[in-house]
Amino acid sequence: MSRKIIIDTDPGQDDAVAILLALASAELDVLALTAVAGNVPLPLTERNARQIVELASKPTPVYAGCDAPLHRILVTAEHVHGKTGLDGIPLPDPTHPLQARHAVDYLIDTLRAHPPGTITLCPLGPLTNIATAFQRAPDIIPRVAEIVLMGGGCFEGGNITPAAEFNIYVDPEAADIVFKSGVSLVVMPLDVTHKALTSRAWIEEMRALGTPVGHAVASWTDFFERFDTAKYGSEGAPLHDPCVIAYLIDPSLFTGRHINVEIETQSPLTLGMTVADWWRVTDREPNAMFMGGVDREGFYRLLTERLGRL
Ligand code: RIB
Ligand code: CA
Numbered sequence: 001m002s003r004k005i006i007i008d009t010d011p012g013q014d015d016a017v018a019i020l021l022a023l024a025s026a027e028l029d030v031l032a033l034t035a036v037a038g039n040v041p042l043p044l045t046e047r048n049a050r051q052i053v054e055l056a057s058k059p060t061p062v063y064a065g066c067d068a069p070l071h072r073i074l075v076t077a078e079h080v081h082g083k084t085g086l087d088g089i090p091l092p093d094p095t096h097p098l099q100a101r102h103a104v105d106y107l108i109d110t111l112r113a114h115p116p117g118t119i120t121l122c123p124l125g126p127l128t129n130i131a132t133a134f135q136r137a138p139d140i141i142p143r144v145a146e147i148v149l150m151g152g153g154c155f156e157g158g159n160i161t162p163a164a165e166f167n168i169y170v171d172p173e174a175a176d177i178v179f180k181s182g183v184s185l186v187v188m189p190l191d192v193t194h195k196a197l198t199s200r201a202w203i204e205e206m207r208a209l210g211t212p213v214g215h216a217v218a219s220w221t222d223f224f225e226r227f228d229t230a231k232y233g234s235e236g237a238p239l240h241d242p243c244v245i246a247y248l249i250d251p252s253l254f255t256g257r258h259i260n261v262e263i264e265t266q267s268p269l270t271l272g273m274t275v276a277d278w279w280r281v282t283d284r285e286p287n288a289m290f291m292g293g294v295d296r297e298g299f300y301r302l303l304t305e306r307l308g309r310l
Contacts, residue, residue: 004118008065008109009241010038010046010125012081013088013220017303018124018241019049022214023056024205024306027249028098030120031110032061034103038087038125038170039060039077042067042264045125048062048086050094055216056310062096064131065103069171070267077166080227089216100227107133111140120248124151126167131174134181142268146184148248150241151175152274153190153288163273165190165204168263172272179274185288188243189274192254192291194242198225202300206307213310239303247291249306253298256291260284272280 005028009015022028033053035046046064053060068074081087092117095167097118107129121144123130134141156261158164168175179185198221206218225237247254264273276290 002027003120004114005120005248006034006110006127007123008034008036008123008125009049009236010045011038011039012039012085012125012241013224014201014239014241015124015219016052016086016220017049017239018245020056020217020310021059021242021245021303021306023060024309025249028245030060031251032063032106034063034065034107036065036103036125036129037067038075038167039081041074041076042253046098047094048084050096050098051086054094054096055091055213060095061099063099063101063103063106066132067235069126069128070131071171072171073135075160077201077296079158080224082223086220091216094124098271101310103129103170104133108137108140111143112137114220116143117145119143120145121147122244122248123147123151123242127151127172127174128171129180130175131171134177135187138165141181141183144183146186147178148186148188148244150193150244152189152276154274154276154278156190156194158273159190161272163264163270165274169272172263172265175272176265177262179261179287186291187288188240188247189276189290190238192294193238193240193243193270195301196239196296197234197292199236202304205304206249209308211310212308217307218270241304243244243294243299246302250298253295253302254291255293256289258286258289259292260286261288
């Protein structure tokens, strides 16, 4: 029986690889993609999402959601992802239609329509859509099976500020709502994703697939990694968002701890920081499975095998 998931996303080359991994994997039933403003503005993230499902030749419904954080001005990341958010390879204009319903309405309606505990939410961007749905319809919160998200950092610090990771930083109030919601939470922070670095060899493996998907993934990764290798001096770039989907397929690839994680929403200096009580020095209730390690080779083996199916 495949696991029903909704991917909330701000594509983003790494979002794109995560979405392709999910669409290629029979363990997962991707009910829909819900687009949110993040890496680039919403008109681009929803368009990119439609291009990705077309590239995978899967008729997955795409919904557009929130175009700005709950209470703040949108911060984007064109410096990382390029002007379109999917720079690296030109893709045809999408013909796959955008659903008319707002993504937040879709999330509420779908969680109400399915039995409790049957849908997993997979946020790969700022948590604005999820938090808005929870605020508008608190009755759906206990109906969510689990939230597996990419966001935050502990020993790795931040990537958009010294203290904060981008997805949390863009909408810290939304993240605070999600982390306090009581929903079972699995967090893929920079501590994990910075260990899931691409390599020349893997990018060439993608190109060697000889498929449109392999060519796109190689081109996106080539583009995406130029920023991180310059910034960190590392060979290869962190494939952040695919860690979420890889966890759903094979959780044994990851290690972590069930700890308390809270979000800084006040301090200008550390806004958006995930304050992770890794050493359990407080008596704050654990609320998240916060990942710290990944089997990098196993992760890339899984990616190559699954993307080769598309
Ligand atoms: O900080 C990394 C996260 O921000 C990833 O989800 C990437 O796609 C961007 O959204
Ligand atoms: Ca993302």
